[in-house]
Amino acid sequence: MVTRRVPLVLLACGSFNPITNQHMRLFELARDHLHATGQYQVVGGIVSPVSDGYGKQGLALAKHRIAMAKLALGTSSWVTVDEWESQQPDWTETVETMRYHSERILKELGTHRDSNGNTPPLSCVSPQLKLLCGADFLNSFKVPGLWLDKHVEELVGRFGLVCVSRGSLQSELAVHESDLLHRHRHNIFLVTEWVRNETSATEVRRALRRGLSVKYLVPDSVIDYIHQHNLYTEDSERRNEGTLLRPLIKQARQPGKSLDD
């Protein structure tokens, strides 16, 4: 009897300010890891840049971040950029973005027909959506006011997390130290990236501000775009300076927000 693999889509939320080779690497690492478990077939990847309403310091306009992500992923056969989150009027909770994509995927993959008009075996199993992230993400759950407990519960319980980090020890500790995460540890996949690669978008912006090269850290097409639009400067880094992150404001005001909202 053939074991049917669960079709899986990976969703990465974040600033992508700008997108880097390391962001795209996360998808590759996660896919390899999940395939190796024998239980999953990764059928798609989604990069969902956060909206401008997030209010993070130095955040370039969503239209630019989307354009750069599209350039970077132009040659990818399975990872795409999605604009839904960035187009919402206000900052959107990650769990809401996940619900949106989950519904969309169920509709799309559920009615998929191959070239002969047959339903391939994969679609017999409901496709799943998991959140792809780095190690710092797990630690962000601890930041006061950044996450609502019930959202974290839905994120790891209903959906699941694929967390890529340099050494899984730190991630394992984060899971261990949180009762909530620990309870859903079977739904948290820890992937180790053995190559030390700290190409953070923050460092890339710093290098660009200082006129230093970021070639081979970020795709050439993205570098060209950045220079054409003069995107990252000392001025741009000061955008939203002194402003609180939107989630801290939004979630502080409405502590009783239910799952149905």
Place this chain on the structure above:
Amino acid sequence: MQKQKVTEVVLLACGSFNPITNMHLRMFELARDHLQDTGQYSVVKGIISPVGDAYRKKGLIEASHRLEMARLATANSDWIKVDDWESLQAEWLETAKVVRHHYEELHAGDHNKDDVDTVHHSKKRRIDENHSEISRHQERRDGPQLMLLCGADVLESFAVPNLWKQEDIAEIVGCHGLVCITRSGSDPYKFIHQSDDLWQHHRNIHVVHEWITNEISATHVRRALRRGYSVRYLLPENVIDYIQERRLYSAESEQKNADIILAPLQRYTSASSSS
């Protein structure tokens, strides 16, 4: 009041490039930014010189492939080029010889032929006597200065017994220069400080701090390829395509030269002297 003179520099990177990765390419960019930032240098060219097959390193695939991959990787670079001279030599060549060859190529059109002769004679003398000779040599230079570009691990390999000849190290750092990119786990400043020979020429050793840690080792890339894992975004796409089309890296290819001693170790531990 002396006017700040801008010296033209050519960066030379020797190594296996088995295969070339984004980290190798990044080293050139970092080195160029660093040197130009001092206001004293203008980096005009970068040269990638893959080692010959006679190096006999474990897992080293044919030079023809390594050269082609490096060419593909630098196709869209306007200043980094690949040179096949070293790989075409029948025997393994000491890095100092490769440096010397490229230096002579760069200065082939120099007016003062005495410069070239001085380089040949100085290597036979002791390091102390070299010092004044070296500084005079540097001042007489017409064309660009050649600097060896490497990671901090190469700098520290100077201490490995029988891997380098002391006079070669002296020639490289004394007559030319070293640009050394830091890596985690190594402290190049300390290493230089602890070596009298290196310390003497520390002004010729430029340590470049890699803030955006990027340790994409070729060893790791080969391991991932063997295991069928993705190496996308670790090396240029056209290089990945080249590797996959030819199935270059496998468990079998990694066993190449498995029982053979590395060429430099073989040469220096034997009684015969090298030319």
